[in-house]
Amino acid sequence: MTKSRRRAEDRLESDLKSLPKLPRTELQKRWVELYETPCPTQISRRILTRALAYRMQEQAFGGLDALTFRRLARAERDLAAGRPVASPVPKIKPGTRLLREWNGKVHEVIVLERGVRYRDQTWPSLSAVAREITGTRWSGPRFFGLVKGASA
Numbered sequence: 001m002t003k004s005r006r007r008a009e010d011r012l013e014s015d016l017k018s019l020p021k022l023p024r025t026e027l028q029k030r031w032v033e034l035y036e037t038p039c040p041t042q043i044s045r046r047i048l049t050r051a052l053a054y055r056m057q058e059q060a061f062g063g064l065d066a067l068t069f070r071r072l073a074r075a076e077r078d079l080a081a082g083r084p085v086a087s088p089v090p091k092i093k094p095g096t097r098l099l100r101e102w103n104g105k106v107h108e109v110i111v112l113e114r115g116v117r118y119r120d121q122t123w124p125s126l127s128a129v130a131r132e133i134t135g136t137r138w139s140g141p142r143f144f145g146l147v148k149g150a151s152a
Contacts (some may be wrong), residue, residue, distance in 0.1 A: 012060050019049050027052060029136065034059070098126075098144045102133050 019027070027048050031039035034055040039048070064072075075085045090097075096111040109129055111119040118129045126140025134143070141147045 008060065012056060015056060016053050019053055027108075092146070098146075100144050101135075107133055 019030075022030070024045060027045070028039040030052050031037075032050065034052060043051075067107075067123050078085050092111045092112045094111055098109045098111065098116075100107050100109075107118070107129075108128065112122065115122050116126055117123075118127060118132070123129050123132070126144055127138060128140070130138035130140045130143035139147070
């Protein structure tokens with residue numbers, strides 16, 4: 001780690017620790033600086049402090065990844081439409097065996113650290129295997145019965 005990077009991290013740490021001690025007017029001023037919008041009037045001090053801390057870290061280290069943004073956008077659409085928010089596909093531990101019967105034949109997949117094993121071949125995803133088995137596009141987790149609405 002470079003000296004300048006270390007100094008920046010030390011400065012951030014110091015700034016984060018000082019937030020709870022700042023008067024509300026100073027927190028509101030920091031909001032305007034960091035978010036470039038007026039500070040919400042009805043925001044609690046606790047939420048204000050946390051939002052500022054998040055924004056400071058976001059600027060120092062980067063924000064959310066694209067996948068997280070997509071999940072949040074989907075949750076927003078679901079809530080706006082009155083639908084329950086869909087949870088992300090559960091993580092499956094490597095070594096887990098998944099079985100699926102399709103057209104009278106049982107298909108076995110073994111989950112790896114990266115990808116899955118099917119017919120002595122490594123595949124990038126369950127969806128790729130489901131496509132191989134059925135000949136059409138499928139959600140792999142849905143095909144193997146890992147999410148609600150599965151027809152497995």
